Amino acid sequence: MSAAYATFGLAPAMRAGGVLADGGYQVHRDFVDFIVDGRPLLFQLSDLDAVSPLASDVPPAIFTAQVRSLLLEADAPLPGGRYVIYGCPECADLACGAVTAVIERADDDYVWRDFAWQTDEQFDLELNGYQGIGPFRFHGDEYRTALNSLLDAEGPGSRRVLLIGARVALLAKLAAALRTIGIGADITRDADRVPAEELRGYGAVAFGRGVGEEERAAVRRAFERAGVEVAYVDGLAPIVPLLVAQIEHALDRSPVALRRLTRLVTADGEAGIEVTSTCRVQLTAYRLDRLSRTHTHELFDGLLEPGHHRIPLDGKCVKGESYVVARTAGSVLVESMPR
Incomplete structure (x- = not known):
């Protein structure tokens, strides 16, 4: 079956971290998702908890290598010309399972075909293949432009959060929980004393319920002077898992429609x-x-x-x-x- 043309794009996405009800933790991961015919490809794979290889927390050299690999400027990492499209969000180990596909050139175009679930380099496409997914044929110019744009980008938004509140013990627990799931967190009561270059490292500010309007306004002015746009979170209650969920939502940079x-x-x-x-x-x-x-x-x-x-x-x-x-x-x- 020949591949039908499909549109190709990229968009920011998130694997939401959190403090779970059973006391466990789920790691936060920011990544770039593949948008095929206007929809995230991940959504076509049923309920899959996975991230693409284009994750924000990998070293720049590895991120660049992943982009070059998808452009077929390097050998396929798996036998048969197969590439990892989505992998485990916790460890990226193939043994945990990964969605793979053959990526190949067809004249000036790129084709993704034979999608499958792999837990080992050897697998049975009849048993483990994704029926009804692909093949997709992408126009070469569109495909290359989208991926090359990642190499020129400044990088994803910050995953650091500034915590401001009166209850130091609660803030310390919240900061520890955020760091456990992969989100940096710092505590302060006076953002005026934080240098502008440091303020630029934050993606969100979370206010405790005890922070008054004057303090909140002063914090906003400090970020405005630094020329930084951040998400502001008004803490609903002194409950760590709840506050983590609020902050996770604030850090979500993916388009609402996706x-x-x-x-x-x-x-x-x-x-x-x-x-x-x-x-x-x-x-x-x-x-x-x-x-x-x-x-x-x-x-x-x-x-x-x-x-x-x-x-x-x-x-x-x-x-x-x-x-x-x-x-x-x-x-x-x-x-x-x-x-």
């Missing part, structure tokens, strides 16, 4: 969710009781088809001061429960 999870609302004992492709969605509730103790409840964990969904919420889990976090492999949304 996200899997695009909407979360809570009302009348239900959560309204919208997803753009089949994916696993997890709903977790965090509740503060009258003694400011945190209670965590898993509300939902399952595959959802594209579209709008209404999920009933256990009233006991979301009474009082409660918050709901919706999570997919690449997106996180947070919503307060109406009181």
Whole structure:
């Protein structure tokens, strides 16, 4: 079967990190995704938790080598002319599983074909191939222009966060959690004293509930003077996993139209969710009781088809001061429960 022409593009994407309800951690990864015919190729591979080889946290020399490899300026890393398209977000080890494909030239064009799931260099395409995915034929000029643009770019946005609040112990726990999942974090109460060149290293600022409007305004002025655009996060509650989820959402630089999870609302004992492709969605509730103790409840964990969904919420889990976090492999949304 000959490959039909498809459009090729690139867009920033994220594998959302987080502090999980069971106490575990999921590493944050920023990467560049492949956009085929206007949609992320990753979304065509069902519910796959993976990142492309074009990840922001690899050394520049390796990143450049990955780009050159996709341009076929280097030998294929796997037998049969196969290249890794998506790999494990935790370790990138082939043994954990990877989506691979043959990449080859056809005159001036580039063709991606025979997509498969591999856990070893040897595999059976009949058993492990992705049926119905590809082959894709990309116009050479479009393909080369997109990938070469990565070599000229200044690099992805910063994954450092500035934490500002009155509760030092909470901020220290939050900073430790963020660093564990791969996000740098620093604590301060006075951004005026931070040099402009340091402010340029932050991608987000998170304010605690005890930070007043004057302090918030002073921080914003400091970043404006430094010529830095950052995302501002108003911490909803002194709950570390909840704050991490808020910060993850703030750091998401992917276009909204290219996200899997695009909407979360809570009302009348239900959560309204919208997803753009089949994916696993997890709903977790965090509740503060009258003694400011945190209670965590898993509300939902399952595959959802594209579209709008209404999920009933256990009233006991979301009474009082409660918050709901919706999570997919690449997106996180947070919503307060109406009181």
